[in-house]
Amino acid sequence: MTATTLTSFSHARRGPIMSPGWARLLAIFILLALWEIGARFYADPLFLCPPSQAIGALGHVLSDPKIRTAIEVTILEVSTAFAMSVSIGMIIGLAVGLHGFTKQSILPVILMLYATPQATILPLFVLIFGIGPAAKIAFGVSHGIFPVIVTTVAGVQNLRPQLLRAAHSMGANRWQVFTSIIFPHMIPSFFTGMRLGMTAVLLGVLLAELYVSTAGIGFYTRLFAESFSPPDLFALISVLAAIAVTLNELCRIAERHFRRWNEG
Amino acid sequence: MRPKLGLGQRFIQLGVLILILVAWYIGTLPGHINPLLLPPPAPVFKDFWQLVTNSNIWPDLWVTVHEWLVAVAIAAVAGCSLGYIISRSGYAVRVFDPLLAGIYSIPAILLFPLYLLFFGLGSGSKIAIGTTIAFFPVVLNTIAGLANVDKAYIRAAQSMGANDFQLFWSVMLPAAFPVVLTGLRLGCIIAFLAILGGETISSLAGLGHRIVSLAENMESAQMFANIVFAVLMAFIINGVVSFAEARGRRGFQ
Amino acid sequence: MTMSLLDTKQGISHDPRRKMEQNVNRGEAIIKVEGVSQAFGAEGDPRRVIALESATLDIARGELLSLIGPSGCGKSTLLNIIGGLTTPTTGRVTIDGHLVKGPSPQKVAYVFQENTLFPWRTVIDNVKLGMAFQGVAKGEREERARHSLETVGLVDFAQHYPAQLSGGMKQRVQLARALGLQTEVLLMDEPFAALDEQTRMVLGEDLSVLLARTGKTIIFVTHSLVEAVFLADRVAVLTARPGKIKKIIDIEEPHPRKSQFMTSSKLSNLRNELYELLHDEIRKTMTHQPAEAGAGA
Numbered sequence: 001m002t003a004t005t006l007t008s009f010s011h012a013r014r015g016p017i018m019s020p021g022w023a024r025l026l027a028i029f030i031l032l033a034l035w036e037i038g039a040r041f042y043a044d045p046l047f048l049c050p051p052s053q054a055i056g057a058l059g060h061v062l063s064d065p066k067i068r069t070a071i072e073v074t075i076l077e078v079s080t081a082f083a084m085s086v087s088i089g090m091i092i093g094l095a096v097g098l099h100g101f102t103k104q105s106i107l108p109v110i111l112m113l114y115a116t117p118q119a120t121i122l123p124l125f126v127l128i129f130g131i132g133p134a135a136k137i138a139f140g141v142s143h144g145i146f147p148v149i150v151t152t153v154a155g156v157q158n159l160r161p162q163l164l165r166a167a168h169s170m171g172a173n174r175w176q177v178f179t180s181i182i183f184p185h186m187i188p189s190f191f192t193g194m195r196l197g198m199t200a201v202l203l204g205v206l207l208a209e210l211y212v213s214t215a216g217i218g219f220y221t222r223l224f225a226e227s228f229s230p231p232d233l234f235a236l237i238s239v240l241a242a243i244a245v246t247l248n249e250l251c252r253i254a255e256r257h258f259r260r261w262n263e264g
Numbered sequence: 265m266r267p268k269l270g271l272g273q274r275f276i277q278l279g280v281l282i283l284i285l286v287a288w289y290i291g292t293l294p295g296h297i298n299p300l301l302l303p304p305p306a307p308v309f310k311d312f313w314q315l316v317t318n319s320n321i322w323p324d325l326w327v328t329v330h331e332w333l334v335a336v337a338i339a340a341v342a343g344c345s346l347g348y349i350i351s352r353s354g355y356a357v358r359v360f361d362p363l364l365a366g367i368y369s370i371p372a373i374l375l376f377p378l379y380l381l382f383f384g385l386g387s388g389s390k391i392a393i394g395t396t397i398a399f400f401p402v403v404l405n406t407i408a409g410l411a412n413v414d415k416a417y418i419r420a421a422q423s424m425g426a427n428d429f430q431l432f433w434s435v436m437l438p439a440a441f442p443v444v445l446t447g448l449r450l451g452c453i454i455a456f457l458a459i460l461g462g463e464t465i466s467s468l469a470g471l472g473h474r475i476v477s478l479a480e481n482m483e484s485a486q487m488f489a490n491i492v493f494a495v496l497m498a499f500i501i502n503g504v505v506s507f508a509e510a511r512g513r514r515g516f517q
Numbered sequence: 518m519t520m521s522l523l524d525t526k527q528g529i530s531h532d533p534r535r536k537m538e539q540n541v542n543r544g545e546a547i548i549k550v551e552g553v554s555q556a557f558g559a560e561g562d563p564r565r566v567i568a569l570e571s572a573t574l575d576i577a578r579g580e581l582l583s584l585i586g587p588s589g590c591g592k593s594t595l596l597n598i599i600g601g602l603t604t605p606t607t608g609r610v611t612i613d614g615h616l617v618k619g620p621s622p623q624k625v626a627y628v629f630q631e632n633t634l635f636p637w638r639t640v641i642d643n644v645k646l647g648m649a650f651q652g653v654a655k656g657e658r659e660e661r662a663r664h665s666l667e668t669v670g671l672v673d674f675a676q677h678y679p680a681q682l683s684g685g686m687k688q689r690v691q692l693a694r695a696l697g698l699q700t701e702v703l704l705m706d707e708p709f710a711a712l713d714e715q716t717r718m719v720l721g722e723d724l725s726v727l728l729a730r731t732g733k734t735i736i737f738v739t740h741s742l743v744e745a746v747f748l749a750d751r752v753a754v755l756t757a758r759p760g761k762i763k764k765i766i767d768i769e770e771p772h773p774r775k776s777q778f779m780t781s782s783k784l785s786n787l788r789n790e791l792y793e794l795l796h797d798e799i800r801k802t803m804t805h806q807p808a809e810a811g812a813g814a
Contacts, residue, residue, distance in 0.1 A: 020358035027359060047382055105276040109284075115502060119461035119472060120494040123479030123487070128301050202371045210376060210465045218465075221377035233377060241370045248369045419602055420633035424698065425622030426650035434646055438637040 046228040054234035061235040070216045071239060074209055077133050078247065081140030081201045086194055089145040093152025093193075098182075107153060114146035118204070122211055131215055136208040143204030147196035155189030156182065191258045195251040202244050303485040311489035321474070321493065328459060328470040331387050332501075335394025335455045340448055343399045347406025347444075357411045361404070368400040376462055390462045390470065397458040398451030405447025409440030445509050452505045456498060471497065546575040547734050548599060548702065553608035555594050567759035568594045571608065574753065574762060578701075581728060581735040581772075583745035586755030586763075587795065587802040592738045593630075593706050595760070599736060600625050600704050612702065622651045626695035630707040632687050634679040640690050641666065641675035647694045665697040666690075668727065685716040692724075696731075703728075703735045709744070721747055722776055729772030742795070746787045747779055754794045757801040764794055 018026070032051050039050035049057075061067055096102045096110065122139060129135035159182060167177050209217040217240065224233035285305065291297050292304035315321050350356045375396060379389040413436050421435045463472025471494045478487035553572045558565035569591035576582050584592040597603040599610050601620045610617040612624055634643050644662040653661065666672040669689040679687055688708055695703055709717035721744055728735055728748075739745050745752045746768055754763045768787060770778060778784055 020355065020362075023355075023359040024363050027363065101276070104273045105280045108277050109280055115499070116495045117457045117460045117498045119457060119464045120475055120491045122461075122464050123476050124301070124491070127479060199369070199371075203373060206371050206373050207461055207465070210373065213466075222466075225377055225381040228381075230378075230381065233381065237374050237378065240374055244371050244374070245366075245369060416629060416631045416633045417635065420627065420629060421650060423600060423602060423620045423622065423625070423627040424647045424650040424694075425620060425652060430650055434649070435635065438635070441637075 045230070047230060049230040049234060051234075053231040054238060057229075057231035057235040058238070061232055062239065067220055067236065070220060071243075073133060074136075074205065074217055074240070075243060077136045077140060077205050077209075078201055078243075080133075081137045081144055081205055082198055082247075084137070084141045085144030085148050085197045085201055088141070089148025089193065089197065090152055090190070092145070093149040094156065096149065097153035097156035103153065103157075110146065110149055114150065118142055119207060122208060125208065126212060131212045135212070136205050136216075139208040140201040140204035143207075144197040144201035147200055148193040151189045151193030151196060152186065155186040155193075158189070159185050187258055188255075191251075191255040195248070195255045198247055198251040202247065206240065206244075300482055300484050303488055307485040308488040308492070311486045312492050315486075315489050315493055321471075321490075324470050324474050325497070327387065328390075328463065328472070328497075331390040331394060331459050331470065332452075332456050334387075335391045335459065336398055336452050338391070338395045339398035339402055339451050339455065342395075343402025343447070343451065344406050344444065347403045348410065350403075351407050351410035354411070357407060361407055361411075364400060364404055364407075368404065372397045372400075372458065373461060376465060379462075380466055385466055385468050387469075390459045390467065393462045394455040394459045398455035401450040401454070402444075402447045405450075406440070406444050409443030409447075410436055412443075413439040442513050445512050449505050449509045453498075453502055456501050460494060460498075545578050547578040547613055548574075548576040548736075549611045550574040550576075550595070550599065551609050551611075553595065553598055553605045553610060555591065555598065555603065556606045569598075569605075570759040570761050572760070572762050574765075576734060576736065578734055579732045580750045581737060581748060583749035583752045584736065584738045584755065585740065585742065585745045585752055585791065585795070586760060587757050587799045588740065589758050589802060590755040590798070591758065591760030592755055595755075596704050596706050596736060596738050600627055622698065622700070624700055625702045625704060626698040626700040628688070628691050628695050628703065628705040628708045630710050632679065632684075632691070632711075634687055634690055634694075636679050639676050639678055640671065640682070643679070643690060644694045644697045648697055651698050661697055661699075662693075665693040668696055669693045684712050685720060688712065688720070701734055703733045705735065705737045707738050707740065710740070717741070717744065718779070722774070722779075724748065726773040742788045742791045743779070743784070745791065746784050747774060752787075752791065754791065755798075757798040763798070766790065 036050040036052060039045075039048045092110075096106050118139070121142075125135045125139045125142070129138050163181055163185070164177065167181050172180070206217075210221060212218045213222045217236070220236055221233060224230075224236065288302070288305050292299060292302055350360045372393065376389065376393050379392040383389040383392050417435050417439060418431065421431050426435065459470075460472045463470040464476055467473040467476075471490065475487055475490045475494065478490060550572055553569060554567070555569040556565055556567045568589075572591075572595055574582075584595060586592050594603060598605045599612075599617065601610075601617045604618075612621065615621075634640075635646065638646060641659075641662050644665060645658040648658045648661060649655075663672060663675070666675055669692055671686060671689055671693065674682065674686065674690075679690065682690065688711075691708070709720055712720070725748055737745075737748060739748075749768055750772075752766045752768060754766065755761065756763045766787065770783070
């Protein structure tokens with residue numbers, strides 16, 4: 001008995017029937033099957049549809065040119081907001097992080113802004129930028145820029161002073177110090193910042209898209225919900241979720257790749 | 265993590281804040297920024313003061329806080345229980361931990377339209393989105409805490425004859441507690457943000473709802489006053505939850 | 518503060534069990550290790566490691582046996598098998614004629630190399646928790662815990678948390694926790710490995726005095742040659758992986774050992790003999806073994 005309790009909390013157990021990866025797929029499959037059965041026989045079709053119907057609806061949701069445009073616009077917004085967050089965030093992060101004065105004075109203000117619930121200023125963004133992509137991009141940037149700034153500052157901060165001293169002792173100038181020490185040193189945290197930034201940008205853009213219900217994704221989710229057509233709603237949301245997961249995963253792979261490169 | 269701040273640094277920070285206020289004042293002098301987009305500070309502060317004193321915000325505040333409390337309670341109970349069950353077996357941890365972490369990487373706000381369909385425009389959909397978002401850090405940290413208890417502790421306890429209950433109560437739980445507490449704190453904070461987000465997208469009452477309707481009526485000064493109020497609420501919740509975490513940590517040593 | 522491991526006035530002679538143990542014949546074997554082997558990894562797996570191969574050993578009642586060998590030779594594995602924390606692949610261990618199937622807290626107490634004091638409990642609560650696990654009645658715990666803290670000279674630190682103690686003090690609390698269980702057998706897995714040499718020498722001397730008095734049966738894993746010779750009645754030398762018992766050396770020197778023994782030529786001769794025995798084995802581990810000490814160092 002005691003021997004089993006020793007292993008029951010540990011990862012060292014041997015000899016399960018199937019590898020964790022297959023078991024995970026099986027678990028997902030079982031969940032989908034339960035959902036299918038539950039939705040088919042017990043749920044009100046006005047609210048919940050079985051996954052098979054959602055998959056069936058995928059075709060006509062994706063073939064509707066207006067919905068396709070809305071999805072494309074969303075992807076464009078996410079990409080623009082992401083590019084802006086990363087580039088502007090990097091510059092601000094470097095400017096703030098490389099000087100003691102700005103780090104002490106401006107970083108706390110940035111951290112405070114980072115901690116504010118941005119959802120409360122979403123209506124303001126729409127007032128300023130209108131209901132088009134501009135508002136969504138701006139709102140995405142307002143989410144994505146902070147993690148990029150904070151990780152950039154952290155990356156600069158972790159720089160070992162011995163390295164800088166060594167470089168200075170060998171006569172490196174400012175630009176050489178930046179290109180050959182600060183920049184390579186920042187690469188891992190840069191990719192971490194990109195990954196965190198992507199998660200935040202997705203949240204910001206999708207929040208804004210859902211808020212503006214007169215056009216784009218927000219319009220269709222509202223339309224599908226109000227017309228009680230859950231298959232369409234599920235299909236649209238799955239597409240967006242798939243896009244989000246793909247983008248997140250791309251950033252994660254990039255991060256892992258560069259971390260390994262740097263530490264290996 | 266942050267070094268102790270000297271008086272000089274405090275002054276610098278204060279200076280930056282004053283600079284922002286001055287910029288706000290000058291920027292909103294007549295002829296500069298459209299007061300609809302950014303009203304001058306004076307009316308905003310006046311409206312904020314009225315907001316706090318004349319108490320008509322309390323019903324909306326209560327709606328939001330109520331949604332938050334319910335969401336956090338459900339997420340805490342469900343997350344801790346499921347985390348405990350999964351952590352009982354190393355195999356289950358390897359099956360479900362990546363699965364839960366994977367789902368966590370989907371922006372949960374996408375589920376909000378579904379929740380609107382299921383639970384309506386009222387509090388139900390906000391509670392649902394808050395619960396969904398808070399659930400993941402709680403369950404993931406519970407698993408991380410319980411599954412990563414130093415094996416030396418477990419071995420020592422078992423060598424001294426601890427039974428399963430003693431092992432859990434006297435060793436696993438206190439060892440995992442700080443990690444679980446961090447999950448609960450994260451859950452509390454992001455649940456509040458998600459509920460505000462939900463109220464902003466579509467709602468009947470609550471702090472987010474107030475801001476949206478004031479925005480639609482172009483009552484800029486009042487809207488800013490409400491935004492300030494909501495931001496302060498978020499900071500207060502942040503502070504209270506972090507304080508509770510620190511206390512809980514200390515209480516358990 | 519005092520570095521003494523024991524308070525001489527409050528020695529363990531108050532222990533009610535002591536009388537009984539004094540009468541025990543030292544020659545009789547209390548622990549029998551019979552053909553014990555331990556492999557990690559499934560059969561046929563290329564990463565399978567045989568940590569220990571058919572170890573056979575009798576340990577007499579009241580004796581202190583040191584296990585010494587190159588790292589990864591299965592010393593700790595053997596100790597864990599005797600303590601019932603690891604089930605051997607083949608072979609068996611009996612204590613007092615009873616087959617070891619799992620931890621036997623009534624008979625065996627452990628002192629681990631790593632700090633296994635629970636950081637969220639005070640020193641005395643750590644000692645009492647061990648007794649709670651073992652099943653000591655609640656009313657008895659406080660007094661017994663104080664007594665064993667007195668034995669190691671740390672009663673003044675009863676209300677401290679482990680984080681407030683030095684490394685040597687933590688190890689003494691671990692010893693107090695083990696003594697508080699009042700078991701006949703004490704298993705010590707490199708208990709002083711993490712300490713600096715000076716501290717471990719003084720602790721070693723104190724331990725020798727303490728153990729001579731308690732008459733406990735002790736198995737002591739170490740990789741320090743001097744420590745093994747200084748403390749043990751017998752030293753069992755293990756070979757490089759797969760660990761086998763290469764030779765058992767008798768150290769004929771009465772307990773408690775004095776500090777003079779540490780500097781005696783007898784000790785250095787024995788130490789040299791051990792070194793001769795170990796030298797080739799250590800070379801083998803350095804050339805034939807991957808860096809990870811893996812299954813059980």
